[in-house]
Amino acid sequence: MGRWQPDARGRLARAALELYVERGFDRTSVAEIAERAGLTERTFFRHYADKREVLFAGSSELQDVLARAVAGAPESAAPMDAVAVALEAAAGVLEERQEHARQRQSVIDANTELQERELIKLASLSGTLADALCERGVDEASAGLAAEVGIAVFKFAFRRWVDRAEDKELSLFIRESLAGLRAVTADA
Amino acid sequence: MGRWQPDARGRLARAALELYVERGFDRTSVAEIAERAGLTERTFFRHYADKREVLFAGSSELQDVLARAVAGAPESAAPMDAVAVALEAAAGVLEERQEHARQRQSVIDANTELQERELIKLASLSGTLADALCERGVDEASAGLAAEVGIAVFKFAFRRWVDRAEDKELSLFIRESLAGLRAVTADA
DNA sequence: CGTTTGATGACAGTCACTGACATCGCTCGG
DNA sequence: CCGAGCGATGTCAGTGACTGTCATCAAACG
Structure with a gap:
């Protein structure tokens, strides 16, 4: 020993x-x-x-995945589409460790300090998304908004995925949530 | 003494x-x-x-303002419109203490732990918004999304307001950001 | 005037986190 | 094979946030 x-x-x-x-x-x-x-x-x-x-060491990996996915999205893609691509890429990473993700999330859900840390990690991911969008030539305002809203959608979809026993894929929830976003922002 | x-x-x-x-x-x-x-x-x-x-004791006041504004929005208003009304009401509260808000924000911006606390307070506001929307009969999914996205817009607008010396009104930034949101989510 | 109630003081204790320094195991040039 | 260097770990003392407990004090009340 x-x-x-x-x-x-x-x-x-x-x-x-x-x-x-x-x-x-x-x-x-x-x-x-x-x-x-x-x-x-x-x-x-x-x-x-x-x-x-x-509990949050893996977050830097997600950052890389998001940045690379945005950079790799087709040039023709609109900002929100590039964000959608990135979110699905991130979903792929989480789905590989579904059980670990659920267990970890149950710990976080039981403690406020951990929730705070989670939120700032998500905010940091939003910053990463925004920077990556700017690299594509998106203006800073649109990039910031698309990133912020994209992460909001991700939070929403992730929550639904974690809360259900069924093994519906996370990427499915993300597509649904993006559709919901368009529905909610469209009518006015 | x-x-x-x-x-x-x-x-x-x-x-x-x-x-x-x-x-x-x-x-x-x-x-x-x-x-x-x-x-x-x-x-x-x-x-x-x-x-x-x-530094965050005032956040419960914002919660009341948001909840009341959503409840008081015209019945015809779509979810996102009710959210918009609420965000502007909250903006009114902050604009009354612009100097205090700026000073407080500079302290928060200089410290990560404070940023974490701020984020969880904002998440709590999002929860309040969602609940208030549900009370109006909005389905839970749309309510959650509209609230989450609404808070994302608020964060974005507030940041722009605080960062500028000019005394452009916060509610103006909110309207601009909501317009930006629609622009960013529309084309696809 | 005595009692009660609520806010405060005093004090000891736990635990997260840090700085400084000693120690150990591995690697590499000789 | 050996000693120097280096990076990872151990040890220890210290700070400061936060908590539990009990004593104390000011004001309200009968």
Whole structure:
């Protein structure tokens, strides 16, 4: 049992999720997470900025996926269409780990601090989308709006997907929600 | 200097904002806020759940305004129109304290934890909007989407309003943003 | 004037998070 | 094969947010 077991970061993330599920986020101390991972509290904070961040490390991957999808959308695509493409790409990533996503979400739903962190991560994704749209030559105002609204749609679709036991695909909910968006904004 | 100076809550809020502006949020301790208000740290936490909440106490007022505005919108108004009415009503509240709003926002913009709190307050406003729409008989899906998107538009408009020195009205930015939303979602 | 009630003070305790320094295991040039 | 260097970890002390508990004080009430 050397000091150097592999994948300390991953062990911490798994230990944290397990404990958050078993006993709840605020009944879990960082010392306990570290202990289960065979490490010390100090080392936890070398891998994750804080006790919440351990649940959100994957968010940077989503950022890459969104940025690449927007950049790769056909030139002819309107801003909102590029956003739609990106959201479906992100959906693909989440669908690969459906069970993990559901478990993680149930932990987040049970704790306000975690919800706050989730929201700022989503806001950061919105910023990524906006930047990627600007790269396509979309004016800043339209880019910002399309990104903000796109993330709003994603939140809405993701919620519906997570809340249902059926295994209807997330991308389906996203298409439905985009259609709903057009319906709701059209009539006036 | 009796123990019973009036408006302890208000004194704490003012002291907190002053200190957050002077020295920044994380360089300010709760003990310092309490001292400036002539109270103790323990008493601060009796009035505000945490160090951040002192900047967001007014959010419940916005909730009332939004709910009432949606309820009071003409029966003929489509969901998104009712949302528009509500957003302008909220804008009115903020415009009464433009200077306070700008100062407060500069503090929030300088600190991530405060941004997180702001986002969850906005999400809560979105929930309020959705509930109010449901009360009007709007189906839950449309209500949720309209609310979510409405708040996205509000965030966008508010940001533009705060960032400009000119005293163009917030409600103007909201109307512009709603128009932008329709433009961005229309072509497809 | 005594009692009650609600707000405050005082104090100890937990835990998230940080800085500083020691230690360990691996790698690489010799 | 060996020692230097380096990156990851351990150890420890400290700060500050937040909580529970009990004492205390000012005002309202009978």
